Amino acid sequence: MTGCRLAVDIGGTFTDVVLETPSGFVSDKVLTTPAAPEQGVLNGVRQVLARANAAASDVGIAIHGATLATNAIIERKGARTALIATRGFRDTLEFAFGHRFDQYDLLMQRPEPLVPRPLRLEAAERVAADGGVLLPLDEASTRGLAKTLRAEKVESVAICFMHGYRNPAHEARARELLLAEAPELHVSVSHEICPEIREYERTSTTVANAYVQPLIASYLGRLTEGLRAMGLTAPLLMIMSSGSLASVETAKRFPIRLVESGPAGGAILGQHVARQVGAEKAIALDMGGTTAKIILLNNFEPRHARSLEVARVQRFLAGSGLPLRIPVIDMIEIGAGGGSIASVDSLGRIVVGPRSAGASPGPACYGLGGGQPTISDADLLLGKLDPDGFAGGTMRLDEAAARSAIETEVAAKMGVDAATAAAGIVEIVDENMANATRVHASDHGDEIESRTLIATGGAAPLHAGRIARKLGVDRVVIPVGAGVGSAHGFLKAPVAYEAVASHVLSLKSFDNTAINALFARLRAEARKIVDLGVGYGPIAERRFADMRYRGQGHDLQVEIPAREYAANDAAALAELFDSTYRRVYNRVIPGLAVEALTWTLVLSRAPPASLSDAPNAIPAASLAEAAGVRRVFDADVGAFVEASVFARGKMKPGARFSGPALIVEDQTTTFAPSAFDGIVSPEGHIVLTRRSQA
Numbered sequence: 001m002t003g004c005r006l007a008v009d010i011g012g013t014f015t016d017v018v019l020e021t022p023s024g025f026v027s028d029k030v031l032t033t034p035a036a037p038e039q040g041v042l043n044g045v046r047q048v049l050a051r052a053n054a055a056a057s058d059v060g061i062a063i064h065g066a067t068l069a070t071n072a073i074i075e076r077k078g079a080r081t082a083l084i085a086t087r088g089f090r091d092t093l094e095f096a097f098g099h100r101f102d103q104y105d106l107l108m109q110r111p112e113p114l115v116p117r118p119l120r121l122e123a124a125e126r127v128a129a130d131g132g133v134l135l136p137l138d139e140a141s142t143r144g145l146a147k148t149l150r151a152e153k154v155e156s157v158a159i160c161f162m163h164g165y166r167n168p169a170h171e172a173r174a175r176e177l178l179l180a181e182a183p184e185l186h187v188s189v190s191h192e193i194c195p196e197i198r199e200y201e202r203t204s205t206t207v208a209n210a211y212v213q214p215l216i217a218s219y220l221g222r223l224t225e226g227l228r229a230m231g232l233t234a235p236l237l238m239i240m241s242s243g244s245l246a247s248v249e250t251a252k253r254f255p256i257r258l259v260e261s262g263p264a265g266g267a268i269l270g271q272h273v274a275r276q277v278g279a280e281k282a283i284a285l286d287m288g289g290t291t292a293k294i295i296l297l298n299n300f301e302p303r304h305a306r307s308l309e310v311a312r313v314q315r316f317l318a319g320s321g322l323p324l325r326i327p328v329i330d331m332i333e334i335g336a337g338g339g340s341i342a343s344v345d346s347l348g349r350i351v352v353g354p355r356s357a358g359a360s361p362g363p364a365c366y367g368l369g370g371g372q373p374t375i376s377d378a379d380l381l382l383g384k385l386d387p388d389g390f391a392g393g394t395m396r397l398d399e400a401a402a403r404s405a406i407e408t409e410v411a412a413k414m415g416v417d418a419a420t421a422a423a424g425i426v427e428i429v430d431e432n433m434a435n436a437t438r439v440h441a442s443d444h445g446d447e448i449e450s451r452t453l454i455a456t457g458g459a460a461p462l463h464a465g466r467i468a469r470k471l472g473v474d475r476v477v478i479p480v481g482a483g484v485g486s487a488h489g490f491l492k493a494p495v496a497y498e499a500v501a502s503h504v505l506s507l508k509s510f511d512n513t514a515i516n517a518l519f520a521r522l523r524a525e526a527r528k529i530v531d532l533g534v535g536y537g538p539i540a541e542r543r544f545a546d547m548r549y550r551g552q553g554h555d556l557q558v559e560i561p562a563r564e565y566a567a568n569d570a571a572a573l574a575e576l577f578d579s580t581y582r583r584v585y586n587r588v589i590p591g592l593a594v595e596a597l598t599w600t601l602v603l604s605r606a607p608p609a610s611l612s613d614a615p616n617a618i619p620a621a622s623l624a625e626a627a628g629v630r631r632v633f634d635a636d637v638g639a640f641v642e643a644s645v646f647a648r649g650k651m652k653p654g655a656r657f658s659g660p661a662l663i664v665e666d667q668t669t670t671f672a673p674s675a676f677d678g679i680v681s682p683e684g685h686i687v688l689t690r691r692s693q694a
Helices: 037-052 068-074 139-151 169-181 199-230 248-253 261-277 375-381 399-414 418-443 460-471 482-490 512-530 567-585
Strands: 004-010 014-021 024-031 059-066 081-086 120-123 133-135 156-160 186-189 236-239 245-247 281-287 292-298 308-310 322-324 332-334 340-344 350-356 452-456 475-478 495-506 539-549 556-560 594-605 628-634 639-647 655-658 661-664 669-672 676-680 686-690
Touching (some): 004 037, 004 261, 004 482, 024 482, 059 261, 059 482, 068 199, 081 139, 120 139, 139 169, 169 186, 186 199, 199 248, 236 261, 245 248, 261 281, 281 418, 292 418, 340 375, 340 399, 340 418, 350 418, 375 399, 399 418, 418 628, 452 482, 460 475, 460 482, 460 669, 460 686, 495 512, 512 539, 539 567, 556 567, 567 594, 655 661
Parallel strands (some): 004 059, 081 156, 156 186, 281 452, 452 475, 639 661
Antiparallel strands (some): 236 245, 281 292, 308 322, 495 594, 539 556, 539 594, 628 639, 661 669, 676 686
16 A cells, blocks of 8 residues: 555644554644653554554655644743843833733733843844944954853753844854854744844744744654654654645754644645535634634635744733734634643632643543543533544543543532533633634624534534534534544645845835845745645645835735746835735725835645545435434533434435434544534535524
8 A cells, every 4th residue: 555645633632643554634633742742642653554554654744733833832831041132132022012902900910021131142233224334243252142141051042133034143253152152052033033124023933933842852863763663754844833744854853833833734624624515704713722723714724823822921902012024824723622621719610721631631431530520521511522432432421430531620619519610611712712713803804604614623523512602603514534633634634935125225225136035035945845845736835025114113914926027017015915905994095105025925836636536416405314322412502412323424415314413433523503504514524504593
């Protein structure tokens, strides 16, 4: 058996593995091993190869995503990091944007910088905004900083000089000097990590890259060695936050681009499924063991962005986190997963998340030592999970432990029985996810009700029906392989790279020669990555410019033609900016000069067609055959009901059923509330539709 493709997604609780073979997909879930994440990956790969009766040498390509970088920043478990800045600018990280993200909170706490002040060092140098050298780099004092770094036991260094994006010579030379004195250091320079204007975001991104680089580089080294020892010598590609693929070496250099790599897979699968079921507008919900991710799809496409915040102090308040300037799929992420811990606060209210039991010790029902109540414990008590059939029967859930945890930590404190407490826990987390969706849609001016909800991840299919009711959504889709949805999404990701550079230029004095040279350099940088996509499609190119009216503080990303530019192209670029500005603000401002700040080039190669891409004939409708019944709590009716239980593996396209129903498979369980009817689509997806009278 040859030509297999492997995908692995490390989550906070489970590691998902999917193997695509010439005859179909084989998948598995194993507990994540936080102390040594590669062990969970290797365990999962061994299991899935054995189930497929395949050898490691049969794998032609392996694709990997993880939330390790994100978790390291949130949990502050990265390397001991120092910052070297231009003299006088060491406190850029604390000055931040210079405003209060919550002006009415007198006790407002800003996010703690990743580098404490004693480790923010200065170099004597200065470059002007046009790239001219105002003060040459003092090489002797810069070389002497290595002694301080060693004395402070620093592992990683971020170098961010004023206007380093315009003239990187000083940053490059400072790196040479430090590595000559201390070759064991990891060094990140801003002109490579974030070669863009805006000092704070550039510094924050470079520092974050340095903070996680030793951790990610060490992990990827151990993983690569483990796979080779297993006999898997195929190229290993990493899924980036933008939903594209890049080499392991690129990931080691730019690990900050991995912060949303796992969730990106859910967005890609959601996009693919939306096209299959004709959902032009959709909500992709990916709920795993630790977090829930919500992505809005318009015209079958997720919104992309060039910035995000991580480790927010206030979940929904912009400016309360650490800003990163990287290519990313625009999404909102909250601490709502199967392992999210429930408690009762001082006002007697149920609070769920963001703390998670993770994989170790895990929910109480896992029987691995966890004693705090979680969403999984509540779902078990409400009848949504089969204690004997969880994870395909490989893990037996301890219902007594789940009941004890909920009774002790929630029910007793509220004066209710365990079932009522469990229903309250689930209702709170469902409302948290619904509210996060409303906030995310409102931030972008999007409506919700006409959309289709596409649910992936181990926990989302259990909760999607109730969330849909809260949002006023009438259709829910549970894709094939939903329980390991992000890993399935990895197999549909393109090999791509986004190269970016800042070059401030007024369109009135458009220098086509300089811009053509800039894009030639960006294209050469991107080709090094996309040429790795052997067997993928032809190269596609897109270009963008971040533009604004002169004097404005914010800019808009405008797509521009991917070609050589002539001197008279300034008018065409200005027209494209006016069109974008009018679409966003419903007006233009005549007479103001337009300037471009940052230029972006994206090269991509589409993945080869997979088994699930083949069109299927519309099947004849038939009534699905239930394997039994189970009492389950339906929040829509506020009571326990008799639900039919179906084995998803035995449901053929065209099979119909009505809620309340449970559709069971190895990696997840779907709950169809009483108000929904269901059918299996030609592609094998479960489609739930709310009855009009419900």
